Structures are given as structure tokens and as C-alpha cells.
Amino acid sequence: MSELATEPLLKVSGLARYFDVSRPWLARMIERLPRQTLKAVDGIDFEIAKGETFSLVGESGCGKSTVARLVVSLYAATKGTILFDGVDLSKLHTRTDIAPVRRRMQMIFQDPYASLNPRWRVADIVAEPLRAFGLEADDAARRKRVDELLRQVGLSPADADKYPHEFSGGQRQRISIARALSSNPEFLVCDEPTSALDVSVQSQILNLMKDLQKRLGLTYLFISHNLAVVYHVSDRIGVMYLGRLCEVADAHDLFAKPQHPYTRLLLDTIPDLEMTGRERVPVAGEVPNPINPPTGCAFHPRCPFAEDRCRQEAPVLRQTESGLAACHAVEEGRIPATEAVTPPQLP
Amino acid sequence: MVSITQSKDHPVNGAPRSRMARILDSDLFYSFRRSPVAVVSAVITLAYFLTAGLAPWLAPYDPFNAASLDLMDAFTAPAWTAEGDSRFLLGTDDQGRDILSTLIYGGRISLIVGFAAVAFSIILGVGVGILAGYVSGWVETVIMRIADVQLTIPAILIALMVDGVARSALPLEMREDMAIYVLIFSIGISDWPRYARVTRGATLVERNKEYIQAARIIGIHPVTIMLRHVLPNVMGPVLVLGTIGLALAVITEATLSFLGVGVPPTTPSLGTLIRIGNNFLFSGEWWITLFPAVALVVLVLAVNLLGDWLRDALNPKLR
Numbered sequence: 286m287s288e289l290a291t292e293p294l295l296k297v298s299g300l301a302r303y304f305d306v307s308r309p310w311l312a313r314m315i316e317r318l319p320r321q322t323l324k325a326v327d328g329i330d331f332e333i334a335k336g337e338t339f340s341l342v343g344e345s346g347c348g349k350s351t352v353a354r355l356v357v358s359l360y361a362a363t364k365g366t367i368l369f370d371g372v373d374l375s376k377l378h379t380r381t382d383i384a385p386v387r388r389r390m391q392m393i394f395q396d397p398y399a400s401l402n403p404r405w406r407v408a409d410i411v412a413e414p415l416r417a418f419g420l421e422a423d424d425a426a427r428r429k430r431v432d433e434l435l436r437q438v439g440l441s442p443a444d445a446d447k448y449p450h451e452f453s454g455g456q457r458q459r460i461s462i463a464r465a466l467s468s469n470p471e472f473l474v475c476d477e478p479t480s481a482l483d484v485s486v487q488s489q490i491l492n493l494m495k496d497l498q499k500r501l502g503l504t505y506l507f508i509s510h511n512l513a514v515v516y517h518v519s520d521r522i523g524v525m526y527l528g529r530l531c532e533v534a535d536a537h538d539l540f541a542k543p544q545h546p547y548t549r550l551l552l553d554t555i556p557d558l559e560m561t562g563r564e565r566v567p568v569a570g571e572v573p574n575p576i577n578p579p580t581g582c583a584f585h586p587r588c589p590f591a592e593d594r595c596r597q598e599a600p601v602l603r604q605t606e607s608g609l610a611a612c613h614a615v616e617e618g619r620i621p622a623t624e625a626v627t628p629p630q631l632p
Numbered sequence: 633m634v635s636i637t638q639s640k641d642h643p644v645n646g647a648p649r650s651r652m653a654r655i656l657d658s659d660l661f662y663s664f665r666r667s668p669v670a671v672v673s674a675v676i677t678l679a680y681f682l683t684a685g686l687a688p689w690l691a692p693y694d695p696f697n698a699a700s701l702d703l704m705d706a707f708t709a710p711a712w713t714a715e716g717d718s719r720f721l722l723g724t725d726d727q728g729r730d731i732l733s734t735l736i737y738g739g740r741i742s743l744i745v746g747f748a749a750v751a752f753s754i755i756l757g758v759g760v761g762i763l764a765g766y767v768s769g770w771v772e773t774v775i776m777r778i779a780d781v782q783l784t785i786p787a788i789l790i791a792l793m794v795d796g797v798a799r800s801a802l803p804l805e806m807r808e809d810m811a812i813y814v815l816i817f818s819i820g821i822s823d824w825p826r827y828a829r830v831t832r833g834a835t836l837v838e839r840n841k842e843y844i845q846a847a848r849i850i851g852i853h854p855v856t857i858m859l860r861h862v863l864p865n866v867m868g869p870v871l872v873l874g875t876i877g878l879a880l881a882v883i884t885e886a887t888l889s890f891l892g893v894g895v896p897p898t899t900p901s902l903g904t905l906i907r908i909g910n911n912f913l914f915s916g917e918w919w920i921t922l923f924p925a926v927a928l929v930v931l932v933l934a935v936n937l938l939g940d941w942l943r944d945a946l947n948p949k950l951r
Contacts, residue, residue: 357849380851387851400842404864410843417850464846 292371293332294472294504295356300365301528302326302351306576323576325351327528328365330602335471338498338505340515340536342551343525344572349508350395352525353476356506357392358383369472388418391465395477397457401449407460408445411435414468434463438493455486462493466501474506479514491518512555516540524548527575527583534608544610546588546620582613590614663945670941676934684740691733692721696899701728707912710919723919725908731923734905739927741901745815746882750874752820753881757827758870762858764828765835776832779825787822791884794818795893808896815894819884823877830873834866868946875939879932886928902928 307313307320326348333339341349354360356367358374367374369386377383391414394400401410411431414420421427432442438459449457458478465473475494479487495518497503509515515522519536524547532545543549570587573579582600585591594613602609603616614620664670683690694700705728709715716723722731760779764772782790795818802810838844839862847857882902888894889903890910897904902924909921 354845359845359848380853384851387849390849392846392849394842394846396842400846402843402861402865413847413852414850417852461846468850 293368294335294370295333295506296368297332297352297356298330298366298368299328300326300330300352300355300367301328301363302348302355302360303363321576324528324578325575326355329523329525329528329530331523331530331533333472333504333506335504336498336502337520338507338518340507340509340519340522341525342509342512342515342522344510346572346575347525348528348575349510349525350476353392353474353506353508357390357474358387384418388414388420388468389470390472390474391468391470392474392476393458393461393465393478396481397454397461398481400461401457401464403449405448406445407431407435407447407449410449410460411445411463411467414464418468420468430467431463434467435460437466437497438463453486454482455490458482458486458490459493462490462497466497471502472504472506474508476508477510478507480509480511487514488517494518512551524551527572527578529583530602530609530611531584532608532610532612533602534610538607542607542622544605544607544615544620545612546590546614547584548610550587582611588614590620592619660945664941667941667945669937670945673934673937673941676930677938680739680743680931680934683736684743687736687740691730691736692719693730693733695729695734695737698898703728707917709917722923723917725905725920726912726917731905731919734900735902735923735927738900738902738905738924739931741812741895741899742882742885742903742928742931745812745819745885745895745901746878748816749819749823749881749885750877752816753823753877754827754870754874756820757824758831758863758866760824761828761831762835762862762866765832766839766854766858766862772832775828779828782822783825787880788884788887790822791818791888792891792893794821795888799893808898811894811896815885815888819881819888822884823881826873826877827870830869831866834869835862838862838865872939872943872946875942876936879935879939882928882932882935902931 302325304323304325305320306323308316308318312318313320329352331339341352343349351360355362362375369390372386374383374386377386401407408428408431411434412427415427415430421430428445431445435442435444440456440459440463444452444456444460449460452460461478478494479490482490491514494505498505505518507515507518516536522534522536522539523530524532524539524545526547532539532543532548534542534544539548540552543552573583573586579586579596581597582588582591582595585595588595592613598613600611600613600616602611605615612620664674688694705717705720705724706726708717708720708724708728710723710731711718711721720730720732722735724730725734760775764775795814798814798818799807799811802814844857844861847861885894885901886903886906889901890907892907894903895901897908900908905924906921906928909917909919909924913921
């Protein structure tokens with residue numbers, strides 16, 4: 286699926302979010318410390334076409350969840366714009382202006398134990414968006430819709446009267462999905478929806494999500510650190526490192542012909558059966574502190590191909606043979622081609 | 633023992649409302665049954681409430697009706713002593729009021745004041761606590777610094793001060809009638825910071841949970857989120873604190889009444905009775921002060937132990 290085929294549903298450009306992590310004023314004055322900002326997301330661009338699944342992958346702390354929260358306007362952007370179906374979200378100020386956009390955009394969360402209010406019945410949880418947007422006329426109509434939604438996600442209408450603690454993690458995630466679907470959204474932001482679940486349940490939830498996408502024509506922004514999961518669900522993938530995108534490509538191409546050294550490093554770490562017992566290249570170093578990021582390309586301290594230019598000049602996303610990559614070495618053709626990586630399998 | 637615990641099923645368990653409530657309650661009830669201290673405290677507390685509620689039927693005399701009093705009966709000793717009179721089981725005070733009847737009616741005033749004061753400080757403390765925890769920023773700073781300042785001053789001093797100011801602000805003829813409301817207000821206002829702190833802490837935990845974010849994404853109004861999402865999830869620890877607070881409020885009321893700034897002497901509470909009796913303690917009329925004092929100690933102890941048990945029973949780390 287190409288992003289040029291139709292007008293994108295979501296267009297993010299130059300998006301940045303900085304957090305002020307300074308010590309309190311008094312402590313700063315006494316110890317003569319400067320203000321500190323953490324650049325969680327530092328200028329990223331991507332587009333998601335209707336009906337497509339775009340994934341963001343990266344290590345912990347690379348800013349992928351912040352992107353998810355920016356897109357659903359839980360955070361306000363420091364810089365940049367988010368266009369949803371041509372509407373600039375930062376230009377909507379009053380609650381009545383935002384409501385129609387909010388109805389079309391929903392989110393599925395990581396922790397199924399924290400994402401449902403423990404004091405509410407399932408029926409009330411699932412119906413909350415219905416009430417908020419005034420979508421059904423009365424209680425009977427709402428209840429009918431809740432029953433329908435629960436059936437859609439593979440639960441029984443009888444579950445509506447139970448409380449969240451009576452369900453397993455996978456079932457709770459289904460309730461979460463039912464709630465997200467209740468306002469008939471077109472766009473779902475999924476923030477690591479399976480990473481808190483058992484491996485055996487993960488694929489059930491992923492298959493449910495794929496199935497719903499096909500039936501309801503949903504568009505997904507999928508956040509994950511699990512490459513196997515990402516390969517399973519995505520049409521296109523963006524690899525994030527320290528608040529920036531370092532490679533964007535179609536899912537198949539990214540695994541077949543990874544360009545950016547960081548992407549290669551990530552793919553090398555995927556465990557697979559044939560590699561058992563063989564020597565591995567361990568991942569060198571850790572993600573640098575985003576409060577004090579390295580100069581130039583943020584990846585250069587860990588990169589085997591780093592040169593002087595990488596230490597001084599930050600690379601931008603450029604067209605490569607398989608997609609977009611932000612790397613001087615790729616641009617200069619300094620990196621030898623690697624053999625294709627076997628795509629990871631879901632266990 | 634069995635019959636006692638079964639009869640205690642009702643006040644703790646309540647009417648079965650739902651599956652979850654029943655499961656929760658049955659856990660709680662199991663821990664309740666296994667704790668003899670909790671059972672005894674609950675029975676005593678319940679007895680106090682029943683006695684207070686049924687005062688007009690249980691008390692032999694109406695001590696608030698000045699017309700029925702006879703000064704000739706003053707200072708009658710308890711019935712079992714040599715100078716006793718069989719009409720007055722626990723003796724009479726300096727105005728000839730039956731101590732037993734005054735105890736029953738006085739306990740009622742103490743309980744009403746205690747309950748109303750705790751309810752008032754819970755509403756105030758939980759309200760500003762949720763606001764401080766959820767809104768954060770300067771609102772939180774202002775509210776919590778006020779609470780901190782108030783916590784540095786003993787609650788009884790705050791209550792005394794508020795009580796004194798409110799009294800002198802009222803016109804003379806209203807002071808008697810308003811005394812009980814002034815008392816409730818001053819005790820309630822002296823105790824809100826404890827509830828505010830606990831509520832703020834619990835709110836900070838809940839605020840970052842994803843169900844709150846889910847509500848924010850669909851544009852639910854912050855006030856609605858605070859009332860419908862946060863409030864039910866922070867009430868547990870507050871209610872536990874409230875049971876202990878009830879005992880404290882009864883003591884504060886007794887202290888204020890003992891100091892002479894509580895309820896008027898014509899409608900005495902337990903504290904007022906102790907104060908009146910205190911004047912005659914050294915002239916040998918010990919019964920006027922002893923019985924109200926014992927009644928107060930037993931009530932406060934029972935409610936306190938019940939609160940202690942509830943705190944432990946609801947703490948998952950102690951299960």
C-alpha cells in the first residue's frame with residue numbers, strides 16, 4: 286500500500302515535544318543549575334493513509350509513546366503540526382470544535398489492568414464514549430450497542446454486567462478495544478497493546494485487531510518495541526531513535542533490506558531458532574540520555590560506521606532504494622549490503 | 633459467638649448490591665469474623681447508636697425538660713449505695729437530673745456532633761484534595777501549603793479559635809440555638825487537612841492511570857472525571873480515616889464542652905457532663921463525672937479499634 290495513493294488520514298510534520306525537567310526554582314538558584322529540557326520527540330514527519338497500519342518501533346525511551354499521546358492530543362505539541370483528515374488539531378480550541386475529531390480518533394492502551402476503571406461495570410466503561418458524544422438516544426439503545434460491541438470483540442453480552450477484575454488480561458484488552466470502537470472511529474492509536482499480555486494471548490488480540498481493521502476499514506498507528514509483532518501487523522514501519530525517525534519503509538522492505546545501521550542492529554537482535562548456539566554481535570552501548578543527546582547523528586556513539594561528519598551534522602530522512610533513511614553512511618554508500626533477514630515469526 | 637457474628641452480618645455487609653460488592657464484602661467479613669476485637673467493638677458501637685437513636689424511649693426521664701426537674705433530688709447517689717434512691721439508677725447531678733437519662737441524651741449529642749463534623753471535614757478535605765491532586769500546579773501548591781500550615785497548629789486550638797470567633801460574631805439570642813452548628817463547623821474545619829493529604833496522594837496515583845487518559849481523550853470534562861472516575865477510587869482510605877476521625881471528633885467535642893465553649897449546659901453532651909461533675913469531684917459526688925467519662929472512653933475506644941481493624945483489613949499488603 287503506497288502512501289501516495291490517497292490523501293493521508295493523518296499527516297504529522299515537524300512534530301516536537303519538549304518536557305521541562307528542571308529542578309524546582311529554589312534548588313536551581315542555590316545550586317546555580319540551568320534549566321533542563323528533555324526533547325522526547327524532536328521533529329518527526331510521517332503520513333498514514335486511510336486503511337493502513339503504520340508502526341513506530343524503538344527502544345524504551347525513544348519517544349514513541351509520546352508521539353501516540355501527541356496524536357490523540359493528551360499532550361500539546363511544542364512544535365509542528367498534526368493534520369487529521371486535513372484539519373489542523375492545534376487550531377481547534379473549544380470543546381465543541383474538538384469533539385467531532387475526538388469521536389473519530391481513539392486509543393488502546395498498554396496496561397489492561399490500568400486502562401479500565403475498577404469501580405465501573407463493563408457496560409458503563411464501553412458506553413462512556415457513547416454518552417460523551419451523545420451517540421445513542423437512550424439507555425436501551427446504548428445497551429444494545431454495548432452488546433453488539435462486546436460480541437464484535439469476542440466477548441459475551443452477559444459480560445456487560447461484570448466488573449473489570451473478573452477478566453483476564455486478554456479479555457480486558459478486548460473490553461478496551463470495544464470501548465475504543467464504540468464511537469465508530471476511523472483511526473486507532475495503539476500504544477503497545479500486546480506487550481503486557483501472555484505470548485499466547487498476544488496473537489489472538491493482534492488477529493482480532495487485523496480482523497476489525499478489515500471489517501471496519503480502520504487505520505492504525507501502532508506503537509511497539511516488539512519487531513515480530515510489528516512485522517505481523519504493519520504495512521509501513523518507522524524506526525525511532527532518541528526522538529527522531531531514522532528509517533521509514535514498507536514492512537517487507539524494512540526486514541528484507543534494512544538501510545540504517547540502527548535498524549540492522551535491531552533486526553540482528555531478533556531471536557530465531559536457526560541462530561541457536563551461534564555467536565551473536567551484542568548490542569553495544571545504551572540509549573544516550575535524551576536530556577543531553579550526542580551531537581550530530583544521535584546514534585553515532587553506537588554506530589560501527591560513524592565518521593567525523595556523523596559527529597557534527599545531524600542527518601535528515603532521504604530517499605533510499607527501499608524507503609527513507611536518515612544516515613550519512615547510507616547516503617554516501619559506505620555501508621556494505623547485508624543479506625536479507627528472515628522475517629520474525631510470531632510464536 | 634456464632635449468633636453474635638451472624639447478627640453482625642448486616643451492619644458491615646449491608647444489603648447485597650452486586651457480585652463485586654458481595655465478593656469484596658465477603659473478604660472483609662471473613663477478616664471481621666476472625667477478629668474478636670472488631671466484633672466486640674462493632675457490637676459496642678452499634679449499641680451506642682441504637683441507644684442514641686432510641687433515647688426518648690429508653691431514658692427513664694427527659695433531662696432537657698426543666699419543668700420535670702426537682703432540685704430536692706440533687707446530688708442523689710447511685711441506687712446501690714447507702715444514700716441511693718431506687719428512682720435514679722446512676723444518681724443525679726447538681727440540678728437533680730437523672731445521670732442515666734442525661735448520659736443517653738448526651739451520648740446522642742456527642743454522636744451527632746462527631747458524625748456531622750467528620751462528614752463536613754471529609755467533604756471539604758476530599759474536595760480540595762482531589763482538586764489539588766488532579767489539577768496540580770499553583771492550585772495544588774496553595775491548597776497543600778494551607779493544609780501544612782494548619783497541621784502545625786494542634787487541631788483543638790484551631791477548633792477553639794474558630795468556635796470563639798463564630799460565637800462572638802453571632803447575635804446574643806442566637807448563640808444557644810446555633811451552638812451545635814458552630815461546634816460542628818469548628819471541629820470539621822480543624823480536621824480537613826488529614827483528609828486532603830490522603831486524598832491528594834491517592835489522586836496522584838489514579839490520575840496517571842490509563843483509564844483517566846481514556847476519559848480525557850474523548851473529551852470528558854475534568855470535573856466529571858474527578859467526580860465519576862477519581863472519587864470512587866480514592867474513597868477507601870478516606871473512609872478508614874473517617875472512622876478514626878469520628879473518635880477524634882467526639883473527643884474534640886468533649887474537650888470543647890469541658891472547656892465551656894461547646895454545647896450549652898441546658899442540653900449537655902458527654903463533655904459538658906464531665907465538666908459539671910468535675911466541680912463536685914472533691915466534695916465526694918464522684919458519680920456525676922465518672923459515668924459520663926466511662927461512657928466516653930468506651931465509645932472512643934470502640935470506634936477507634938473498629939477503624940484500626942478496617943484499616944488493616946483494607947490494606948492488601950497486610951492480608
